[in-house]
Amino acid sequence: MRMRRRRSRAALALVTAAVLGAAGCDSGGGASSAAHSRSGTAAKAKPSPTPVWDRSPSSVAAVGDSITRGFDACTVLSDCPEVSWATGTESSVDSLAVRLLGRTGAAERSWNYAETGARMADLPAQITQAVAHGPQLVTVMMGANDACRASASAMTSVADFRTGFETSLKSLRRALPKTQVYVASVPNLKRLWSQGRTNPLGRAVWQLGICPSMLADADALDSAATERRDAVQDRVEAYNKVLEQVCATDVRCRFDDNAVYDYRFDTDQLSHWDWFHPSKDGQAKLAAMAYRRITAPEPVT
Template structure:
């Protein structure tokens, strides 16, 4: 998300790193978005930005209530303070004036708090999504936002990333869970952020790399400076898996007449350090959350689904 990398003030850097270290290795994922310039081997036909296979008929561009499901991005993790959720800055349902969440943009600040619900859980993977969907459905929302999948690719190793078939089964189960209780709720599905761009953006910041060494997203961010064949292959494998997850989100969403996929907008967003949390150089900060809210609002209120 755009331009120069943030360099935390030197006076606070040591204290911040100490606070993070005391609390141990953080593996809660959920990250920012955008295409990586170095992802040259991703086939164009399988890119996350491929158009949705079918339109979304009967789409209400002004839903009157919003429920959110997903992971730490939607909880605003590390956006306000170290190792803490900050749902008030959530791109989906937050109340922060600087972010202007999707709920605030759709409903207005006075109504957003009473007509939006955040059931996302920091650290969640796709296997936990059906349970979140069940909770969201009970609210009888007119719109449900979904942002999930970064934690399925951000693992200790490539070998334990969620298999694509399992990812598909869990997302299909999530949609069935929602439809069992809220058959008319609309669903807005965000693409999984580009983790390889996160690596290429954050690796230029020395403090950020030190924080990554605590154990954040080892599959992509481990040995951040290594460019040997094994490290390159590992990062490419994570990138390919993210693209595959986005293909699943697009395809499953296209089968539901009230579901709209973002067309790869989050994956394709060209973020920089300004949008990253200064606490971990991994999650979106306030500026990143605001950019996600802009993307969502533009796609939810568009006359046609993203292409």
Template sequence: MRKIGRPFRHRLTRSALRSATPVVTAAALLFSLAGCSDGGNSAAARPGPEVTAPSVKPAPVWRTDPGSIAALGDSITVGFDACTVLSDCPEVSWSTGTSPKVDSLARRLLEHPARHSWNYARTGALMSDLPDQVDAAKARRPELVTVLIGANDACRSDVRAMTSAAAYRADFARAMKKLRRALPRTQVYVAAVPDLLRLWSEGRKNPLGKQVWQLGICGSMLHDPDNLTEPAVSRREKVRDRVVAYNEALKDVCAEDALCRFDRSVFDYRFTERQLSSWDWFHPGTRGQEELAALAFRTITGRAPEE
């Protein structure tokens, strides 16, 4: 009789094994083999290695209050012909200018615009020059880079001399890749190339402007501005189509970068001759520079554009 409180333990002795029926012995052996084997469902009963979910990098956040700006681009960004004839006037640049007449992007965003903004744009620059401008700017480590370039690629002596859309895209992609390698956290604002056909339609209203254009400004678009024959109209449409292709390239390449914003409104903006330089009726005057600054400010400080 088993005492209360003591655990009952069944021990299978040698004599018991010898006297056990074959069925019982086989069952015990089978149970023992199943417990030691790696086959069957035994693996499911054992806890497997702990699976750790891969860490997810947070998406870069666009800041609406960058602390420094570097401007890249062409004559528009250095204020060419905005103050005096045939001269750069960077103090009225839409991006980094210090003049209160324009209220530039730097003046709107930075506490000390003169100390924390730099202009590396160059009159006459093409998209193929942008990678070199990136090299010049990267030492400053700006928090925001502005880009407005492409009018010179379309404004050639003849439509056959325009930069191809493929070359334009490749040069912009190369510049962005170089910028991102050097400045992984820098934000990039990319302005669309302005509508050169609208420039022709507005500027030709001024007789003095048309005389200035005869000196050879943007011959692909502005040559013989009063000529409305089919070949002349077709020539201007080819220039506009090329600008549209440039802007598609800017949009596509920019969309691949989480810290890049493309601003089509610069192409869509319906400027008048009042925003053009009174020296050449081609470049933006101070009013035009002010409008460019306002468009850029809205894009940089606004919500992320809808996909």
């Protein structure tokens, strides 16, 4: 009897050890549990990865054309960068830079290298100027002047437009690997024509040479004029597709998903000097659109 009891206790001990061993392997990580018991310290949790997109950049550089220069928003045929949607400091606009950096920060840590009349071919040089400051965010609004030529046949080809944008983005990325890029779509030029053509002052200013491919003979509705405007509109849409596609190849680039193109500017958002460029109110709307997309956790669609 005593022999049988000793054998039973020994067998029970072996079964218990086997069960505990199996539980140790299944209950929390096998080898790591053993390592924990040997070292007496728990394995540290891995830190969360830093998000690729920074929703609060500390400096902003703007490149682009007359829209980003605030052209015709204050006086006729003149730049007015203080009301620029990207870097302006006037309170009525509440620019992107002011929203991100505060008024003092916008004055000290934002730069505007856009040029009235600039086309995509001019973007590489603007990028070179911008990267000298090492901005954490670069805004791009370019393409209207590539469509706004003396005639529809003189518009920048889609292939050349793509090459210019690809070259610019690659140049920026080589110089500033972690700088973010916000790309605004080209506005709907045909809608701007339809809104402004009812104003006699606007039509008079258009005759001075503003976007003739779209705005020339503003009252003409014959088939030739309609075909010309449609060709310009098709080219703008093609440019926006290029901006979207090229931006999508860069993890730190956000396209506005055609927010500017789709926005239904009315006469309140148009310059009362030329009824084509954004007014101060229009600049404020552009700033709000950009801020919403830049500060969103994920791209806004």
